[in-house]
Amino acid sequence: MRDIAIVAFHQSRAVADAGACNEVEMIMPVLNEVYQQVGINNAQDVDFVCSGSCDYLQGAAFAFVAGVDALGAVPPIKESHVEMDAAWALYESILKLRMGHADSALVYGFGKSSPGELPVVLSQQLDPYYLAPQWIDTVSLAAMQARLMLDQGMLTERDMAEVVSRSRRNAMRNPAAQLAGDVSVEQVLAEETYLSPLRKADCCPVSDGAAAMIICTVDKAREWGVPYALITGIDHRIETHNLGMRDLTDSVSTRQAAEGAGVGAGAIDVAELYAPFSHQEIILSRALGLEGSTSVNPSGGVLAGNLMMASGLSRIGEVFKRVVSGEAERGVAHATSGPCLQHNLVTVVEKA
Amino acid sequence: MPESDSESEILNQAFELGYTYTRSTGPVVGRFLTGLRERQVVGNRGSDGRVIVPPMEYDPGTAEALSEFVDVSEEGEVVSWAWVKHPREAHPSDQPFAWAMIRLDGADVPMVHWVQANREADINTGSRVRVRWAEETTGSINDIAGFELV
Numbered sequence: 001m002r003d004i005a006i007v008a009f010h011q012s013r014a015v016a017d018a019g020a021c022n023e024v025e026m027i028m029p030v031l032n033e034v035y036q037q038v039g040i041n042n043a044q045d046v047d048f049v050c051s052g053s054c055d056y057l058q059g060a061a062f063a064f065v066a067g068v069d070a071l072g073a074v075p076p077i078k079e080s081h082v083e084m085d086a087a088w089a090l091y092e093s094i095l096k097l098r099m100g101h102a103d104s105a106l107v108y109g110f111g112k113s114s115p116g117e118l119p120v121v122l123s124q125q126l127d128p129y130y131l132a133p134q135w136i137d138t139v140s141l142a143a144m145q146a147r148l149m150l151d152q153g154m155l156t157e158r159d160m161a162e163v164v165s166r167s168r169r170n171a172m173r174n175p176a177a178q179l180a181g182d183v184s185v186e187q188v189l190a191e192e193t194y195l196s197p198l199r200k201a202d203c204c205p206v207s208d209g210a211a212a213m214i215i216c217t218v219d220k221a222r223e224w225g226v227p228y229a230l231i232t233g234i235d236h237r238i239e240t241h242n243l244g245m246r247d248l249t250d251s252v253s254t255r256q257a258a259e260g261a262g263v264g265a266g267a268i269d270v271a272e273l274y275a276p277f278s279h280q281e282i283i284l285s286r287a288l289g290l291e292g293s294t295s296v297n298p299s300g301g302v303l304a305g306n307l308m309m310a311s312g313l314s315r316i317g318e319v320f321k322r323v324v325s326g327e328a329e330r331g332v333a334h335a336t337s338g339p340c341l342q343h344n345l346v347t348v349v350e351k352a
Numbered sequence: 353m354p355e356s357d358s359e360s361e362i363l364n365q366a367f368e369l370g371y372t373y374t375r376s377t378g379p380v381v382g383r384f385l386t387g388l389r390e391r392q393v394v395g396n397r398g399s400d401g402r403v404i405v406p407p408m409e410y411d412p413g414t415a416e417a418l419s420e421f422v423d424v425s426e427e428g429e430v431v432s433w434a435w436v437k438h439p440r441e442a443h444p445s446d447q448p449f450a451w452a453m454i455r456l457d458g459a460d461v462p463m464v465h466w467v468q469a470n471r472e473a474d475i476n477t478g479s480r481v482r483v484r485w486a487e488e489t490t491g492s493i494n495d496i497a498g499f500e501l502v
Contacts, residue, residue, distance in 0.1 A: 120442045129381050130406045131464060133493050135442035140451040141464075143434030151432070151477050196435035196472060240412030244453060244461040245404065 004094050005221040005228035005352065008037035009317030011211035014178040014305025017114040018208035023058070027070035027110050030212040034106070038214055038224045043071040046214065047102035049079045050093045052086030052109040053309045056121050067110060078102070085109060085274075086211065087312030087335030087345050091234060093215060103220045110210035111308030118206045118308070126339060127241055139277075141339045143198045145248040146279040150197055154249055155282050157197065161188035163278040164201045164303060171300025178207050178305035202278040204306035211310040213317055218352075229323040229349050231316075235260030236345035238338070248340050254287040257346040258332075265348075268294045269328035272315035274336045276302055283341065284334055298322065312336065312345065319349045380409045383421060388495040391485050395459050396421050402460035406493075426483035427502060428456035435472040444498060450475050454499060467499045474501060 010033035018026060035042060043049050049071060055063045064081050073079065082088045086109025093105035113121075119137035126132045149155050162185050171180035183201075194200040221228040237253035237260070239246050246252075258264070271294050275281035281303075285296060297303075299318045302311045312335025319331035329351045337343040377385055380396065384406045387394035395405035399414040403422050411418055433452040439445055444466055452475075453462035468484070469475045481499035489495040 117440065117442075120440055123442070129377060129385070130493050134444060134465065135440075136451055136464060136466075137440065137442075140434045140436065144432040144451060144453055144464075147434065147477065148432045193435070193437070195437070198434075242404070242408055242412060242461070244463060245398075245408075245412055 001098055002100070003218050004097055004215055004231040005218050006213060006215050006231060006316070006320045006349065007221050007224060007226050007228045008034040008214040009212070009320050010034050010037070011176050011307070011310065011314045011317060012209040013176045014205075014207035014209045014307055016178060016205065016207065018112055021208075023053075023067055023110055023112055024070045026112065026208065026210045027067055027108060027212075030210045031070060031106070031108065034212045034214050038226050040224075043073065043077055043106055044075070046104040046106045047078065048093060048096050048105040049077055050081065050089040050096075050105060050107050052082050052084050052089040052313065053111060054083060056124060057111050057113055057116065057308060059116065085309050085312035085335050085337055087316060087347070088236070088337075090213065090215065090313055090316065091236060091345065094231065094234060097215065097217060104214065104216035106212065106214050107313060108210060108212035109307070109310030109313045111310055112208045113206045113308050114208050122339075138339050139195050139198065139203055141243065142203070142277040142280070143195045145340045146202070146277065147197050149249050149279055149283075152249060155279060157189065158185060159282060160202055160278040161185045163275075163281045164188045167297060167300045167303040170298050171304035174299045174304060176305065177300050178205050180300060180304060198277065204276040204302045207305045207307050209305070209307040209310065211307060211314045211317060213313060213320075227324045228352050229320050230352050231347060232350045233261035233263070233348035234345070236343065238343040241338075241342070243340060246340070246342075249283070251283050251287040251341050251344060254284055254334065254341065254344040254346060257344050258288050261346045261348050263288060263332055263346060263348055266330050268330060268332050270295045270298060270319055270322050270331040271334070272297055272299060272301065272318045272331070273334045274302055274312050274315050276306055276336075278303065280341055288332060288334070288346070295328070316347050316349065319347075323349050323351050378409065380407050380418065383407065385491040385493070388493070389489045389491040391489060391495075393424050393426055393456060393483065394421055395424050395456075395461075398461075403458060404461045405456055405459040405463050422458065424456045424458035426456070428454045428459070428481060430467065430475065430477055430479040430481060431455050431462040432477060433467065433475055435475070444494070448472070449498070452481070452499070454481055465493075465496055465499055467501065469501055
């Protein structure tokens with residue numbers, strides 16, 4: 001099987017409200033950035049393009065097609081889209097490369113969540129007969145998951161506040177972060193509850209922005225003459241849509257995906273986890289078997305800024321950056337989709 | 353050429369955004385929704401014998417088609433909950449309320465619905481709750497107009 005190299009990654013700054021800037025205008029700067037990183041001109045210079053976005057955010061069917069305007073798709077290009085986080089667009093692109101149908105691929109994801117009421121928009125991804133008609137929002141579902149763990153003594157509110165405090169402090173070194181600061185555990189705990197048992201700080205912010213990545217074969221990376229990291233494993237698993245049938249205090253699908261991706265084959269220097277709620281970072285760390293030697297969410301994670309449909313790809317990009325810089329030799333990135341960590345993708349990125 | 357009126361004529365057409373079809377909910381979801389219309393909560397048995405409410409078409413573990421229906425109680429116990437201090441416009445209550453996972457008596461798997469309570473301190477994990485039926489039931493999950501504390 002052909003090895004897959006990551007050669008470029010960029011994420012826009014996560015902002016609460018991009019204002020009049022539309023999706024194409026959010027995508028173009030990140031594409032230009034990754035083109036520059038490998039020294040190519042545009043999407044014509046890669047063999048395949050795949051994007052991740054959600055039409056519900058724009059409130060129009062096939063809204064994602066407008067995103068293609070950012071590519072300059074004339075003459076025609078080979079292009080695909082997933083109605084998922086762009087981490088799954090990366091997965092599709094990897095399959096394309098492994099099958100020998102392409103030697104390079106551009107992957108991007110974007111989301112402008114500010115115009116709508118995101119938790120309510122996401123309620124419509126739930127079971128269409130039993131849940132969506134109740135308009136139960138995704139924050140409330142996560143709050144019930146947190147309470148299950150608190151009730152069973154599997155974590156404390158202090159444990160959750162520690163996740164928030166570490167995220168805010170790590171994010172001070174991340175220029176793309178929306179929320180950053182020297183915030184102590186006590187300051188978090190002093191905050192009143194928002195959707196009890198969750199405090200607002202336990203929840204990721206609503207953000208606008210985009211991210212892009214370029215992957216290719218090792219031969220292509222050498223031809224381009226740029227530093228690269230290798231994707232040595234990737235797998236994704238999903239759990240039932242029936243929340244009552246799941247063990248919400250664990251992430252069985254993350255555990256399975258980690259096994260499939262070969263996470264246990266070596267030490268993990270860095271892990272970037274897509275945990276939109278503080279308690280979920282604890283669930284994921286346990287499911288991945290992370291130990292104290294692993295730096296978890298050095299970017300601040302998505303509590304510092306959550307680009308819908310791009311944050312999963314960004315987790316992989318954040319690990320890539322640290323491996324290429326020599327800060328880490330081997331890292332794990334995680335992406336999620338669906339309520340209470342229903343669907344999880346795990347990627348292993350290693351030094352070339 | 354016809355003479356043009358001094359007042360230009362504007363063509364109008366009423367338009368209602370909606371679906372011009374109905375969709376069958378099938379033998380499992382349909383059975384549950386029909387039950388609600390009759391003010392009865394119905395579940396079904398999973399491959400491992402557990403009673404699932406609302407019923408599922410296929411077992412998530414074995415993929416077996418599930419068909420053994422079981423009537424369950426309209427009373428049950430709160431397994432987990434979240435307190436909504438500031439209800440959203442789309443929410444089913446304009447007063448503070450709790451979303452909850454509720455295990456009905458006779459069921460093994462909790463269902464997600466909402467509970468009316470005056471204050472956060474009134475509800476707890478383990479609280480007993482009972483279905484509050486809508487005045488008019490139509491065969492929808494919202495025929496349960498929330499649960500009330502017993």
